[in-house]
Amino acid sequence: MPKIIVNAFLTLDGVMQAPGGPGEDPEGGFSHGGWQAPYVDDVMGRLVIEGFADADGFLLGRKTYDIFANYWPKVTDPNNSIATALNSRPKYVLSRSLERVTWNNSSLIKGDAVAELRKLRQQPGRTLHTWGSTEVLQALLKNDLIDEYRLFIFPVVLGSGKRLFGSGTVPAALKQVQSVTSGKGGTYHRFERSGKPEYGQMGT
Secondary structure, eight states: OOEEEEEEEEETTOBOSOOSOTTSOOGGGOOOTTTTGGGOOHHHHHHHHHHHHTOSEEEEEHHHHHHHHTTGGGOOOTTOHHHHHHHHSOEEEEOSSOSOOOSTTEEEEOSOHHHHHHHHTTSSOSEEEEESOHHHHHHHHHTTOOOEEEEEEESOOOSOSOBSSOTTOOOOOEEEEEEEEOTTSOEEEEEEEOSSOOOOOTTO
């Protein structure tokens, strides 16, 4: 059964909208697109590449699918490991509006997305990765379908924008299994599921 792994670029206040550029996702009047760029370095780049290499397949929302499908099929360098992974491995696209998907090895999931995701989890494989895809993440969070988080957190606060953890998130305890700090102040954290939250009283 493949684990569902969430990869996300986040600000300190949890915003994950449009890290890559001003025109990436201006929905809701978001005017901070491209906020990640000043913090990119070789350390973060290596971790991203390792993440893509680890994926047996990808879960994508419509907007992320459109962004990826308009760019990565044009990258044909066999030495580009991200392009190789995205272009050759299965991609499951969750969308209510798309009628078809044409990118190589892409499958469209419509209707009851949660039921289809549960079916995917019963198939062979190690990992299914998400990148971006905020709306898909909210469905995963509300239905307790996430096995691991790989979070790239950057030292900037925006105050507005789409966030990873929405109000429907199911409470869960996590165990940190890796932490890396880059030279430009970004940090990378891997968290695995660790049961339910535990509670206590401070000072006793």
